[in-house]
Structure formats: structure tokens, C-alpha cells
Amino acid sequence: MKTPKRLFLATALMASLIGGKATAQATASYVPAEENLKARQEFADSKLGIFIHWGIYSMFAQGEWYMTNANIDNKEYAKAASAFYPIRFNAREWVSAIKDAGARYICFTSRHHDGFSMWDTEQSAYNIVDATPFGRDVIKELADECHRQGIKLHFYYSHIDWTREDYPHGRTGRGTGKDPKKADWPSYYAFMNRQLTELLTNYGEVGAIWFDGVWDHDQDTVPFDWQLEEQYALIHRLQPACLVGNNHHQTPVEGEDIQIFERDLPGENKAGLSGQAISRLPLETCQTMNGMWGYKIIDQNYKSPETLIRYLVSTSGKGANLLLNIGPQPNGELPAAALDRLKAIGEWTTRYGETIYGTTAGDIAAQEWGVTTRKGNRLFVHIFDLDAKELFLPLTCKVKKALVYDTKQPLKVKRGNGGTTLFFDEIPSGVDYIVELETK
Numbered sequence: 299m300k301t302p303k304r305l306f307l308a309t310a311l312m313a314s315l316i317g318g319k320a321t322a323q324a325t326a327s328y329v330p331a332e333e334n335l336k337a338r339q340e341f342a343d344s345k346l347g348i349f350i351h352w353g354i355y356s357m358f359a360q361g362e363w364y365m366t367n368a369n370i371d372n373k374e375y376a377k378a379a380s381a382f383y384p385i386r387f388n389a390r391e392w393v394s395a396i397k398d399a400g401a402r403y404i405c406f407t408s409r410h411h412d413g414f415s416m417w418d419t420e421q422s423a424y425n426i427v428d429a430t431p432f433g434r435d436v437i438k439e440l441a442d443e444c445h446r447q448g449i450k451l452h453f454y455y456s457h458i459d460w461t462r463e464d465y466p467h468g469r470t471g472r473g474t475g476k477d478p479k480k481a482d483w484p485s486y487y488a489f490m491n492r493q494l495t496e497l498l499t500n501y502g503e504v505g506a507i508w509f510d511g512v513w514d515h516d517q518d519t520v521p522f523d524w525q526l527e528e529q530y531a532l533i534h535r536l537q538p539a540c541l542v543g544n545n546h547h548q549t550p551v552e553g554e555d556i557q558i559f560e561r562d563l564p565g566e567n568k569a570g571l572s573g574q575a576i577s578r579l580p581l582e583t584c585q586t587m588n589g590m591w592g593y594k595i596i597d598q599n600y601k602s603p604e605t606l607i608r609y610l611v612s613t614s615g616k617g618a619n620l621l622l623n624i625g626p627q628p629n630g631e632l633p634a635a636a637l638d639r640l641k642a643i644g645e646w647t648t649r650y651g652e653t654i655y656g657t658t659a660g661d662i663a664a665q666e667w668g669v670t671t672r673k674g675n676r677l678f679v680h681i682f683d684l685d686a687k688e689l690f691l692p693l694t695c696k697v698k699k700a701l702v703y704d705t706k707q708p709l710k711v712k713r714g715n716g717g718t719t720l721f722f723d724e725i726p727s728g729v730d731y732i733v734e735l736e737t738k
């Protein structure tokens with residue numbers, strides 16, 4: 299539905315922000331608003347979010363990179379939209395399952411690299427309302443449901459577009475049939491900012507905007523200017539509490555409120571996308587449940603519930619959040635394997651959530667045996683794998699009391715050798731054997 303009021307609002311806001319030159323306000327150094335600082339703290343306390351990668355790419359069932367990986371002409375690809383009818387999409391069921399897992403927020407792909415918008419945008423007809431027989435604004439339905447159930451909604455937003463001619467392509471999307479001569483950055487930048495304005499104006503409170511794709515231009519000979527500061531300023535002007543994050547695989551830049559790591563815990567670089575310094579901003583690691591973000595029919599290689607629970611706890615042990623991904627099916631359902639894992643995580647967070655929510659990284663860095671988290675004078679020792687009846691903790695603080703978290707049974711402790719040793723009756727076992735220490 300096109301309404302002149304919305305259009306006017308978008309135009310008025312953009313007039314002050316775009317046009318090539320940054321305004322004085324946009325270039326001034328960023329001072330987060332009071333409500334933004336509060337939102338950062340809430341975010342840091344929340345520990346678990348669910349990422350959702352959903353778009354028309356789910357119909358090809360090859361993941362969200364299919365268009366570029368298979369060099370599909372974007373006009374051929376776009377025909378999938380005319381058959382997109384996710385009959386089983388039910389925002390209430392999604393949000394309930396995610397909330398029951400103990401997740402405190404959902405990050406949803408509003409528009410991925412393929413350029414298809416999952417909301418009723420006025421900026422392009424290539425969207426779920428105008429281009430599909432389904433015709434429903436899934437972002438509206440999700441936003442309403444998230445607000446109703448009291449869970450935060452974040453929007454993933456791609457800086458890359460493999461379909462629009464005006465996006466000046468970088469190292470990806472070169473085989474999708476675009477004419478590079480038609481690249482027009484000012485036009486594309488204005489388009490993105492109008493879309494962001496819609497997302498931040500028409501769907502109530504937005505917890506975060508999660509950008510992705512800056513790395514597309516990391517091989518340019520002349521550094522590419524994404525004009526991020528002005529874009530971030532627009533977001534903060536529209537919703538000061540909205541957190542800005544960017545999956546650029548670098549240390550955060552001015553205007554960002556959180557730091558994102560892809561497929562690795564902060565400080566690790568097993569997947570080859572990380573290695574950047576850790577900032578003082580709230581941290582988030584995004585990770586897949588199987589191997590792909592978007593629905594990939596062949597990828598049934600789901601991590602076990604135990605692995606995922608330990609990953610969540612390990613992320614908390616680093617003082618970070620886990621943004622755990624699900625790729626819904628083309629019919630709108632979350633895959634059964636993903637639902638099973640949400641359920642298992644929910645059973646764990648219901649019983650043990652207190653040992654991660656609202657905690658900071660523990661006093662001891664991750665060890666072979668497990669990790670630690672801290673809340674005030676309580677230090678939680680999470681044991682994943684120990685082959686002994688005692689455990690030496692290199693703690694500088696004094697331990698006043700040690701309890702097995704599950705049974706509240708006191709444990710024998712001995713101070714010495716630059717730390718504290720815990721003594722168990724049995725070798726600790728289970729997904730996460732937690733010991734609670736009261737420290738001084």
C-alpha cells in the first residue's frame with residue numbers, strides 16, 4: 299500500500315542526509331544516546347538470539363548464495379518470486395518456538411544479497427507483497443508478534459545487491475547479468491536509506507540493524523566509500539536506541555554499537571573470517587545450526603543439541619552473545635531439526651539460564667575442560683569435559699563457598715598454588731556440569 303504520508307516522511311528525512319556530501323551532524327563524532335547505552339546493556343545481557351535467513355532463495359533450497367554461486371541471471375532468478383507462497387508461515391509459531399528456547403531476540407533478513415525485500419517496501423516492486431502471490435508482509439507479521447510476545451526484533455540488511463543495476467558490484471555477483479556500466483552509487487545509497495527509513499518507521503521498535511556485505515569491495519584498487527557514518531546517523535536519528543552492527547569482519551568503526559563475529563568466538567579464527575581485535579562494545583557471534591544460513595536441502599549436517607548448548611555457554615564465557623541461525627523452508631516452516639534443537643536449548647536455558655543471562659566473561663579464559671561466567675560475586679564454572687575428580691582454578695579471588703549448581707551440594711575446596719582446587723565425589727559429567735562459587 300502506498301501512502302503519501304510515508305513517502306513524504308521518507309523524502310523529508312533523506313533530504314537532510316543524502317546528496318553526496320555528509321552533513322555536519324552526520325560527520326560529528328558519535329555520542330550514543332542514553333537509551334542506546336541502555337539497549338547495549340540489555341543486548342549484552344541477553345546472550346541468545348536467533349538468526350533467520352529467509353527469502354525466495356529458500357525455493358531453490360541451495361542456500362542464500364545460490365544466485366551468484368551458480369551464476370544465475372537475476373531476471374531468471376526473479377521468476378521464483380511469482381511462485382513464492384509459503385502457506386505454512388505462521389509468525390506466532392516461529393516466535394513462540396524461539397522464545398521458548400530462551401532467545402531474547404530475533405534477527406531477520408529483511409533483504410539479502412539477492413535484493414529481494416521481505417516487506418511491503420515502496421522503493422522497489424521486487425518485494426514479498428508486490429511480487430509474490432502470497433502478498434503478505436511477513437516483516438509486519440513478525441514485528442507485531444515479536445512486540446506482542448516481548449522479544450526484540452533485529453533486521454539483517456545487505457549492503458550488496460546482485461539484482462539492482464545501480465549497486466556497483468564488487469567481487470561477488472559478477473555472473474548475475476547486471477550491466478556494470480549502469481552502476482550508480484548515489485542512487486543505490488539513497489535507495490538503501492529510504493528502505494532503512496521504512497524499516498525504522500513502519501514496524502515499531504527495532505532492536506538493531508545488522509549490516510552485511512562491506513567485504514564485497516575489499517579487493518577494490520581505490521578504497522570504496524560506503525558512507526556508513528551518515529547511514530548510521532540516519533538510523534540513530536530515527537530510533538536512537540536501535541543498535542547498529544556491521545558484519546564487515548573488522549574492528550568496529552564510528553557509529554557502531556555492537557561488534558559482530560562470523561562463525562567464530564571473539565578472539566578465535568577457525569573459519570577464516572575473524573581475527574579482528576576485540577572492542578569494548580557488546581559482542582555477538584553468529585553461527586549456523588547446520589552449515590548454511592539459507593535453507594539448503596542437502597545440508598542435514600546439524601550440530602547436536604549438546605554441541606549447540608556448549609557453544610552457547612562458551613560464547614557467554616567470552617562475554618558475547620550467540621546469534622544462532624535457522625533457514626526456514628520454502629513452505630514457511632522452520633525445519634524439524636531446527637525445532638528439535640530449539641526445544642533442547644529451551645530445556646537447558648529454563649534450568650540453567652541464570653548462569654549465562656546477565657553474566658560477563660568469567661575470570662578464567664576458556665580451558666580444555668570448559669569455561670566460566672560471572673554475575674556479581676557469583677562465578678559459574680561450566681565443566682564440559684574433565685577426566686579427574688579435582689579441578690584447579692587459577693583464581694586470584696578468594697572462594698567463600700562452592701556448590702554443585704544442580705543439587706546445591708557443597709564441594710570441598712582448597713586454596714593454594716596460586717588458585718583454588720575443587721574436589722568432586724564423582725568425575726563431573728553431562729552437557730555442562732555447573733559449579734557455583736561465591737567469591738570475595
Ligand code: GLC
Nearest residue numbers: 362363510511545560584591
Ligand atoms: C556472510 C554471508 C551471508 C550471511 C552472513 C551471515 O556474510 O555472505 O550470506 O548472511 O554471512 O553471517
